Amino acid sequence: xxxxxxxxxxxxxxxxxxxxxxxxxxxxxxxxxxxxxxxxxxxxxxxxxxxxxxxxxxxxxxxxxxxxxxxxxxxxxxxxxxxxxxxxxxxxxxxxxxxxxxxxxxxxxxxxxxxxxxxxxxxxxxxxxxxxxxxxxxxxxxxxxxxxxxxxxxxxxxxxxxxxxxxxxxxxxxxxxxxxxxxxxxxxxxxxxxxxxxxxxxxxxxxxxxxxxxxxxxxxxxxxxxxxxxxxxxxxxxxxxxxxxxxxxxxxxxxxxxxxxxx
Amino acid sequence: xxxxxxxxxxxxxxxxxxxxxxxxxxxxxxxxxxxxxxxxxxxxxxxxxxxxxxxxxxxxxxxxxxxxxxxxxxxxxxxxxxxxxxxxxxxxxxxxxxxxxxxxxxxxxxxxxxxxxxxxxxxxxxxxxxxxxxxxxxxxxxxxxxxxxxxxxxxxxxxxxxxxxxxxxxxxxxxxxxxxxxxxxxxxxxxxxxxxxxxxxxxxxxxxxxxxxxxxxxxxxxxxxxxxxxxxxxxxxxxxxxxxx
Numbered sequence: 001x002x003x004x005x006x007x008x009x010x011x012x013x014x015x016x017x018x019x020x021x022x023x024x025x026x027x028x029x030x031x032x033x034x035x036x037x038x039x040x041x042x043x044x045x046x047x048x049x050x051x052x053x054x055x056x057x058x059x060x061x062x063x064x065x066x067x068x069x070x071x072x073x074x075x076x077x078x079x080x081x082x083x084x085x086x087x088x089x090x091x092x093x094x095x096x097x098x099x100x101x102x103x104x105x106x107x108x109x110x111x112x113x114x115x116x117x118x119x120x121x122x123x124x125x126x127x128x129x130x131x132x133x134x135x136x137x138x139x140x141x142x143x144x145x146x147x148x149x150x151x152x153x154x155x156x157x158x159x160x161x162x163x164x165x166x167x168x169x170x171x172x173x174x175x176x177x178x179x180x181x182x183x184x185x186x187x188x189x190x191x192x193x194x195x196x197x198x199x200x201x202x203x204x205x206x207x208x209x210x211x212x213x214x215x216x217x218x219x220x221x222x223x224x225x226x227x228x229x230x231x232x233x234x235x236x237x238x239x240x241x242x243x244x245x246x247x248x249x250x251x252x253x254x255x256x257x258x259x260x261x262x263x
Numbered sequence: 264x265x266x267x268x269x270x271x272x273x274x275x276x277x278x279x280x281x282x283x284x285x286x287x288x289x290x291x292x293x294x295x296x297x298x299x300x301x302x303x304x305x306x307x308x309x310x311x312x313x314x315x316x317x318x319x320x321x322x323x324x325x326x327x328x329x330x331x332x333x334x335x336x337x338x339x340x341x342x343x344x345x346x347x348x349x350x351x352x353x354x355x356x357x358x359x360x361x362x363x364x365x366x367x368x369x370x371x372x373x374x375x376x377x378x379x380x381x382x383x384x385x386x387x388x389x390x391x392x393x394x395x396x397x398x399x400x401x402x403x404x405x406x407x408x409x410x411x412x413x414x415x416x417x418x419x420x421x422x423x424x425x426x427x428x429x430x431x432x433x434x435x436x437x438x439x440x441x442x443x444x445x446x447x448x449x450x451x452x453x454x455x456x457x458x459x460x461x462x463x464x465x466x467x468x469x470x471x472x473x474x475x476x477x478x479x480x481x482x483x484x485x486x487x488x489x490x491x492x493x494x495x496x497x498x499x500x501x502x503x504x505x506x507x508x
Binding site: 099102103105106110113114115217219222225226227228229230231232233234235236237238239240243244247248251 | 357358360361363364365367368371372448453456457458459460461462463464465466467468469470473474477478481
């Protein structure tokens, strides 16, 4: 039944987009309003809330000590996890992470990791033995589409807000000192997502548009305006021309958002 | 662990395994290798050894997943514990769950889903040995296995990666280039429809580099596409010979 309703809606939304209009009155390349608040959870080392229209994400960062990976003994560890909290949408269910939340976490992870946003070399305490582990937990609190861009922004905002304890090493023992230091950040990746509906591309799809999109494409753009991560999603396709066209749109849009956020 | 090579490409522009930047690894494709499966394929792509079995269209399990107007495509990408240097736990990792999803989404546009309502098609991918680019080789083989199962398709899906090793854009990254290279861009394509059904990237590329990497990957896809068609034909040529004996 749902699919019948969706097909009627799909036609309606596609017809609107053909006329360069959208269900919520935006232009094809227009984002919803972005609101960022930092430091909203005092218990976390870093935190942020991002609202993208009615989509709402909270990210908390915890920093703990742990072991490095054997192939990167001198680098700190980044772990990203996403929870689609059941209160955020009638379609979310309690339970272990499903493929949607795993994909979301891995897209955000890739943007941060591949842009080398965190200076993980500075998170090493004892090579091969002790490093700082940065846990980024994404909490979706209201789902109105484009969780990827909102989560990526919230994760970055939370990392920029992260303070960790000062420490010193005495005879192999790590001692916590008073005071805090800022988590070392080198890059500020911004992820831009488009949806393909009919033959047109629109940026920042809302939930209604996501329900009828054929395919989705996300690109993370770093401070040098280079591309550092891409993910295509959904069971549709893009032509090579659309991919190249979108890579240019994403670059422009990231530049604009970067300026607005002053990152 | 083996020593990390200093350079992935030498002064003459030759890669660690002796290939030129735009050269594919050797590829062997075989169709109809699992007698029990409705369709199957085996691929050797460099040192990758991958087996794909397709079951269906068959009854949906669990039943509530059934769709009234089309079939349900399920996909499981799984690495054997012995497929990599350090033993991999057989439990599905987050990486495998993500890859199962993107592989499914890369195959689905090629299938006439509406031909088989209230059924499901299972695609099982087993990585017996991994050598960089397993998702690409998996897609190439899975599409062949779907065709072998007799499922009506718009086109075969073929996949190949391009990337950046040192400062050169190269085709079809092998393990070392994947791990130590500067970027990896896997692409899946339906060549006759000019449709990209999988696109991912990690690393760092300028927009110009990205464009040439995508074009190089598409070129690689098209070369593998002709091998795919040959592999499908080969199965039926062999059957004919048997019947004549």
